[in-house]
Amino acid sequence: MQKKIPMRMCIGCGENKPKKELIRIVKSPDGEISLDTTGKKSGRGAYICQNQACFQQAMKAHRLEKNFSCKISAEIYEVMQNALSEIARHS
Numbered sequence: 001m002q003k004k005i006p007m008r009m010c011i012g013c014g015e016n017k018p019k020k021e022l023i024r025i026v027k028s029p030d031g032e033i034s035l036d037t038t039g040k041k042s043g044r045g046a047y048i049c050q051n052q053a054c055f056q057q058a059m060k061a062h063r064l065e066k067n068f069s070c071k072i073s074a075e076i077y078e079v080m081q082n083a084l085s086e087i088a089r090h091s
Contacts, residue, residue: 008047011063012054022047023087025080027068033076035083044068050088055081 006019024036028043036045046067048054058064059081065072 010049010054011046011067012048012057015049017049019047021050023050023084025064027070031070033064033068033070033072033080035080035087037087048084050084050091052081052085052088055084 007016008019008022009016010022019039024039024041024045024047025033026036026041026043026045027033028041034041044067046064048058059077
């Protein structure tokens, strides 16, 4: 019997993809928002493709803010964008 592959939806492009292909963005219980490359941090999560286009789409449509029900500063977006480009460069 084949093991079921967990699927998640990218908040940028809206495509369902295997969880391992996506990067998790997490809002911790204390309200801190960060990239979760391990997928193990506790808190509310949202998933995004490993490319800048999806991140830009999600940022423009305020999808993270809607998902986490809070305002996200430009600095946090910038830190996440830099981390995302580092991840893309290494993969």
